Amino acid sequence: MKKLELELKERLLIVEVPEHADMDCPFEILPNKGFKYLVFSQCKGNIISRFKMPDGDWKFICKGSELTEEVSKGLVKMTWIDDDAKLCKYKNYIISGSGSLSSALESFVSAIESQGWFWAKNDLTDSILAPDIDEWQEAESRTFNPEKTLIFKIL
Numbered sequence: 001m002k003k004l005e006l007e008l009k010e011r012l013l014i015v016e017v018p019e020h021a022d023m024d025c026p027f028e029i030l031p032n033k034g035f036k037y038l039v040f041s042q043c044k045g046n047i048i049s050r051f052k053m054p055d056g057d058w059k060f061i062c063k064g065s066e067l068t069e070e071v072s073k074g075l076v077k078m079t080w081i082d083d084d085a086k087l088c089k090y091k092n093y094i095i096s097g098s099g100s101l102s103s104a105l106e107s108f109v110s111a112i113e114s115q116g117w118f119w120a121k122n123d124l125t126d127s128i129l130a131p132d133i134d135e136w137q138e139a140e141s142r143t144f145n146p147e148k149t150l151i152f153k154i155l
Contacts, residue, residue, distance in 0.1 A: 002016040027040045063151070
């Protein structure tokens with residue numbers, strides 16, 4: 001299970017569940033023997049799969065596939081707003097200093113990339129050559145698939 005903690009406007013936990021997890025099933029976080037597990041279950045109550053979560057408490061925000069500009073605005077830092085509050089700029093987490101982005105969603109992705117991870121597609125996907133296969137596989141292991149990703153606020 002891939003996971004990444006981010007310090008943005010809020011502290012976030014980004015979690016990608018393994019491929020066999022059915023994201024259409026309801027899920028909950030349940031304690032068991034001192035650990036917390038992300039549990040996917042069917043309507044009949046059968047546990048389909050469970051994954052150990054890192055220590056701590058969290059509040060579910062959204063699935064990666066449901067992440068929108070509006071949701072992102074609540075997660076990332078704003079760097080500038082015009083007098084009419086119609087135009088905003090958001091922090092570019094890759095460039096320290098004065099770098100700003102016009103989209104909160106782009107700002108969120110930049111925060112992930114600033115930690116050496118990718119969102120949706122790794123940068124090496126378009127340049128897959130036989131000698132680079134190990135490098136590509138390493139990048140793929142650090143790529144979050146929004147369809148399999150959950151975003152939590154760390155409490």
